[in-house]
Amino acid sequence: MIKFLNPSYIFRLTGKLLNFLKTFVIPIVVIGLIFSLFVSPKDYIQGDAVRIMYVHVPSAWISLISFATISFLCILNFIFKFKSVSLIYKSLAPIGLTFNIIAIVTGSLWGQPTWGTWWAWDARLTSMLILMLFYIIFIFSYKLISNPERSIKACTSISVLGLVNLAIIKYSVDWWPTLHQTSSINVGKETTVHFYMLIPLGLMLFGLFMYAAVIFLMKYRIETIRLKRKGLKKL
Amino acid sequence: MNFDIFSMNGYGIYVWSSFLFTFLTCLFLFLKTKKTLRKLEKDFIKEAQTLSDEQLEDLKKQKVAKEILISHSRT
Numbered sequence: 001m002i003k004f005l006n007p008s009y010i011f012r013l014t015g016k017l018l019n020f021l022k023t024f025v026i027p028i029v030v031i032g033l034i035f036s037l038f039v040s041p042k043d044y045i046q047g048d049a050v051r052i053m054y055v056h057v058p059s060a061w062i063s064l065i066s067f068a069t070i071s072f073l074c075i076l077n078f079i080f081k082f083k084s085v086s087l088i089y090k091s092l093a094p095i096g097l098t099f100n101i102i103a104i105v106t107g108s109l110w111g112q113p114t115w116g117t118w119w120a121w122d123a124r125l126t127s128m129l130i131l132m133l134f135y136i137i138f139i140f141s142y143k144l145i146s147n148p149e150r151s152i153k154a155c156t157s158i159s160v161l162g163l164v165n166l167a168i169i170k171y172s173v174d175w176w177p178t179l180h181q182t183s184s185i186n187v188g189k190e191t192t193v194h195f196y197m198l199i200p201l202g203l204m205l206f207g208l209f210m211y212a213a214v215i216f217l218m219k220y221r222i223e224t225i226r227l228k229r230k231g232l233k234k235l
Numbered sequence: 236m237n238f239d240i241f242s243m244n245g246y247g248i249y250v251w252s253s254f255l256f257t258f259l260t261c262l263f264l265f266l267k268t269k270k271t272l273r274k275l276e277k278d279f280i281k282e283a284q285t286l287s288d289e290q291l292e293d294l295k296k297q298k299v300a301k302e303i304l305i306s307h308s309r310t
Contacts, residue, residue: 011302048247232279
């Protein structure tokens, strides 16, 4: 167990995992794209516009999962002061922000043909925009606050507030009347998406998750080297 | 060539724009991250080379620093 917490072991492992994931990410995404753009059926109401779902939904999920993970890690870091935890959330935040932007832009591109508008200030869309602001403030807070103690406090406060927003994002379509549809994919409940559409969705989700993992590992190595460079000056 | 694949009954502009935006954003993030990683590794090696023999020995005792030096020499 101690071996898995050893920073040098983790650093070596990130290198091996990076090579492994890099090999598989492109073929999986290409297969996902073929299924999404050419194989999957049209929706009976939305027609081909439904294909936007295959990039919009995985992006939104990755963005939400990233922020939930960041919040959990920040709380963990605040309580137990694990040094390597801050490296993980610093590596995750830019990925979450990128996928959040992708979700908003692709959502807007989906909104125009289906709702007739690029943007509406409804609860789901606005709460996703607020999540983007949380990501930006979070990134600025660890980049600009040099005092580690204050940085941890600021990051934890922002991420805890962001958790409230995550709950609002999840339940916004149930609590308020919104343009955005209610959840079509439910764990433990009925899923209203056809199986033939779930295949490309699953493939794209898996492919984009693998891509996110590649970026995360590269970012983790960047943060580790930055930390070591500071140590180098103290030698 | 079947034009329907691109036009998608008029939805093509939205569908292709979405996929293109996602692809380009992901590509940009990947290239930027890769460039930063390469630059930091090079800078780390450069700074390590300016150290005295004694300091370099101390550095090699640090496992992560040793891993950075090894991993960069492999690429």
